[in-house]
Amino acid sequence: MRSSTIITTDELSKRYPRVTALDRLTVDIGPGVTGLVGANGAGKSTLIKILLGLLVPSGGRAEVLGMDVVTRGPDIRKVVGYMPEHDCLPPDVSATEFVVHMAQMSGLPRTAARERAADTLRHVGLYEERYRPIGGYSTGMKQRVKLAQALVHDPRLVFLDEPTNGLDPQGRDEMLDLIRRIGTEFGISVLVTSHLLGELERVCDHVIVIDGGRLLRSSALSEFTQATQNVSVEVEEGQQALADRLMDAGETVTVHGRRLTVLVRSPQTYDTIRDAVCDLDLHLIRLEQNRQRIEDVFRGSAAEPVPSHSEPAAVPAAPSPSSSPTTEQARG
Numbered sequence: 001m002r003s004s005t006i007i008t009t010d011e012l013s014k015r016y017p018r019v020t021a022l023d024r025l026t027v028d029i030g031p032g033v034t035g036l037v038g039a040n041g042a043g044k045s046t047l048i049k050i051l052l053g054l055l056v057p058s059g060g061r062a063e064v065l066g067m068d069v070v071t072r073g074p075d076i077r078k079v080v081g082y083m084p085e086h087d088c089l090p091p092d093v094s095a096t097e098f099v100v101h102m103a104q105m106s107g108l109p110r111t112a113a114r115e116r117a118a119d120t121l122r123h124v125g126l127y128e129e130r131y132r133p134i135g136g137y138s139t140g141m142k143q144r145v146k147l148a149q150a151l152v153h154d155p156r157l158v159f160l161d162e163p164t165n166g167l168d169p170q171g172r173d174e175m176l177d178l179i180r181r182i183g184t185e186f187g188i189s190v191l192v193t194s195h196l197l198g199e200l201e202r203v204c205d206h207v208i209v210i211d212g213g214r215l216l217r218s219s220a221l222s223e224f225t226q227a228t229q230n231v232s233v234e235v236e237e238g239q240q241a242l243a244d245r246l247m248d249a250g251e252t253v254t255v256h257g258r259r260l261t262v263l264v265r266s267p268q269t270y271d272t273i274r275d276a277v278c279d280l281d282l283h284l285i286r287l288e289q290n291r292q293r294i295e296d297v298f299r300g301s302a303a304e305p306v307p308s309h310s311e312p313a314a315v316p317a318a319p320s321p322s323s324s325p326t327t328e329q330a331r332g
């Protein structure tokens with residue numbers, strides 16, 4: 001068990017009639033922001049529901065904040081917030097009414113519930129709109145309401161299930177910033193799921209990858225994104241001239257559009273780059289050490305290649321029992 005573990009699972013399994021959603025999952029999760037990454041159907045939502053005491057495991061055990069998930073579900077839900085994946089908001093009430101109601105359901109008296117709801121809605125960035133019926137909200141606003149109701153009872157830990165689902169790039173960035181703030185400013189530990197590997201890089205301290213209900217990897221983000229031996233050099237123009245000059249000086253260089261990647265053989269490489277840029281009178285935009293991205297960890301080792309594009313890459317769906325047809329209508 002990791003020191004100051006807040007969630008621990010031991011050989012945790014969940015079997016549905018036709019699918020094993022979790023397969024002897026053993027993992028410890030510490031405080032801070034933890035990403036739970038896996039393809040659709042990997043078992044992320046199932047794990048969260050078991051940790052909340054909403055689903056009973058078929059085997060193994062799990063504890064949240066030292067409480068057993070099978071026997072202490074109601075106690076866990078008092079101190080843990082939950083933002084579910086699917087749309088579950090009543091369209092006819094306003095965000096204020098809904099979040100106040102949820103605060104009261106958590107045991108807060110009416111006045112305190114109103115105050116907490118107002119604060120929380122402000123924190124998630126809902127202002128005047130909070131008095132309008134939720135039915136007229138954009139997806140981004142609905143996600144914020146779901147986040148607010150997860151935070152309103154001042155939990156020690158929140159589970160956020162695919163909080164960026166359906167958001168455009170700007171909405172996604174704003175949601176990720178909010179998640180980071182929950183972890184840093186409010187000191188609430190976060191377990192956030194995503195099927196997009198790259199998107200959690202910005203916000204997580206630790207990343208857990210599951211596939212077909214099994215643990216693939218659990219590591220500090222820094223282990224995923226170690227510094228590489230390459231530097232990236234970006235110049236406004238003259239890339240080829242710079243590449244030629246560096247290669248003449250014995251450096252190993254590849255050109256990608258405006259950017260060059262240079263292998264750092266020794267600290268001397270930096271001086272060589274600087275001198276070449278000066279001699280050729282080029283406008284240097286960026287010189288930075290490349291870091292391995294989470295996606296790179298899986299590229300090549302994954303069952304299928306991770307697509308390379310500007311959007312965060314989706315975790316490749318590995319063939320597993322979880323990809324077979326399921327009783328979708330039975331899902332919560």
Ligand SMILES: Nc1ncnc2c1ncn2[C@@H]1O[C@H](COP(=O)(O)OP(=O)(O)OP(=O)(O)O)[C@@H](O)[C@H]1O
Binds near residue numbers: 041327332
């Ligand atoms: N109530 C249920 N009955 C039968 N099978 C289920 C049920 N709930 C989930 N499953 C199946 O269990 C597997 C894991 O589902 P789960 O929802 O936990 O995955 P996930 O990683 O959260 O993916 P997604 O983001 O698509 O929900 C999937 O194959 C899913 O179809």
